[in-house]
Amino acid sequence: MADRPTVGVVEAVATKALEELDAVGDAEALERWRVSYLGRRGELTAILRGIGTLPPEARRQVGAAANAAKARVDEAMAARKREFSREVTPALLAEDSIDVTLPGRPVPTGRLHPTTQTVREICRIFASMGFDAVEGPEVEWDRYNFEMLNIPKHHPARDMFNTFWVDYPDRNGEQSVLLRTHTSPMQARIMEDTRPPVRVVVPGKCYRYEATDATHEWQLTQVEGLAVDDGITFADLKGTLYEFARQIFGEERRVRFRCDYFPFVEPGVDVAIDCFSCGGAGCRTCGRTGWIEIMGAGMVHPNVLKGVGYDPAVYTGFAFGMGVERIAMLKHGIEDIRHFYANDLRFLKQF
Numbered sequence: 001m002a003d004r005p006t007v008g009v010v011e012a013v014a015t016k017a018l019e020e021l022d023a024v025g026d027a028e029a030l031e032r033w034r035v036s037y038l039g040r041r042g043e044l045t046a047i048l049r050g051i052g053t054l055p056p057e058a059r060r061q062v063g064a065a066a067n068a069a070k071a072r073v074d075e076a077m078a079a080r081k082r083e084f085s086r087e088v089t090p091a092l093l094a095e096d097s098i099d100v101t102l103p104g105r106p107v108p109t110g111r112l113h114p115t116t117q118t119v120r121e122i123c124r125i126f127a128s129m130g131f132d133a134v135e136g137p138e139v140e141w142d143r144y145n146f147e148m149l150n151i152p153k154h155h156p157a158r159d160m161f162n163t164f165w166v167d168y169p170d171r172n173g174e175q176s177v178l179l180r181t182h183t184s185p186m187q188a189r190i191m192e193d194t195r196p197p198v199r200v201v202v203p204g205k206c207y208r209y210e211a212t213d214a215t216h217e218w219q220l221t222q223v224e225g226l227a228v229d230d231g232i233t234f235a236d237l238k239g240t241l242y243e244f245a246r247q248i249f250g251e252e253r254r255v256r257f258r259c260d261y262f263p264f265v266e267p268g269v270d271v272a273i274d275c276f277s278c279g280g281a282g283c284r285t286c287g288r289t290g291w292i293e294i295m296g297a298g299m300v301h302p303n304v305l306k307g308v309g310y311d312p313a314v315y316t317g318f319a320f321g322m323g324v325e326r327i328a329m330l331k332h333g334i335e336d337i338r339h340f341y342a343n344d345l346r347f348l349k350q351f
């Protein structure tokens with residue numbers, strides 16, 4: 001660029017700038033063009049800077065021409081900019097468009113464990129018959145798990161419950177703390193704290209030191225039931241459990257009551273449902289018996305009532321304790337209890 005600009009130079013530069021501006025094809029090229037004419041070292045900028053060095057007369061003429069040229073170029077540039085922004089917008093819109101008819105991406109949701117689902121269903125059924133639900137400790141005293149249930153120390157019935165003992169000997173050096181083997185200790189805890197009428201269910205985990213097979217786990221879930229009042233009979237127990245079986249398994253399932261022995265009830269029964277897998281013919285799941293035992297039950301033993309300060313001449317009651325996994329197996333046709341706690345998502349996702 002000449003040091004001393006003239007009107008002719010100004011016009012020539014402006015014309016060249018406008019011609020090149022016409023040829024600019026996109027926003028990036030426009031920016032390159034702007035820098036080359038109007039940037040700090042741009043051709044038009046250099047002319048405008050050089051005006052100050054001109055003699056006064058030339059400065060006036062060339063200055064006026066340069067200002068007019070700059071105004072024309074600025075206006076042309078602004079017009080091109082507007083054009084590009086109009087062109088870019090539809091292009092961008094097309095690129096970023098959202099197809100509102102596409103189905104949304106699924107959000108993975110967690111789910112309740114089949115045992116939890118079954119516990120909730122059992123509690124709901126008993127709630128409909130007026131039973132409250134309460135929970136109790138899994139680490140328990142010998143006193144509640146055995147003694148208050150009419151199972152004194154060294155009683156042979158302790159062999160029915162293979163026990164995990166907690167290494168916490170009492171003053172006499174005897175083991176007195178354990179992982180509860182059933183939910184029955186809550187019978188004593190509840191009756192100790194309340195006066196009749198009592199109507200509760202107690203869901204919770206229990207532990208047994210035993211070998212596992214298709215229907216036995218070392219950790220199991222039970223729901224205990226207890227109803228005590230004056231005038232409660234074995235017929236109330238049967239009616240309540242038939243109604244429960246009808247609601248949870250449907251009308252067509254058969255229920256079997258058979259005499260059984262539990263030291264804390266008299267008389268005692270075991271309750272079984274005909275096997276879902278073989279329909280009662282006998283198979284691996286039911287141990288070839290045709291029946292799956294789901295609970296123990298009976299009339300609360302007078303010694304248990306006495307132990308908590310209830311008068312057995314006035315009050316009677318029934319109790320039951322059911323295996324929740326066994327009930328879930330029957331409901332869903334699960335042939336092996338060991339699936340429940342193997343943490344295999346292929347199994348768990350089915351519920």
Ligand code: FA5
Pocket residue numbers: 181182183184208210215216217218219220221222262265268293294295296297298319320321322323324325326337
């Ligand atoms: C009891 O635990 C008694 N407390 C039940 C009871 C309560 C009787 C109140 C009378 C009055 P039992 O050991 O039979 O009884 O267990 C009850 C139920 O728990 C069984 O019918 C079975 O469904 C389930 N169960 C027992 N042991 C296991 C195990 N190892 N794995 C899975 N389920 C089990």
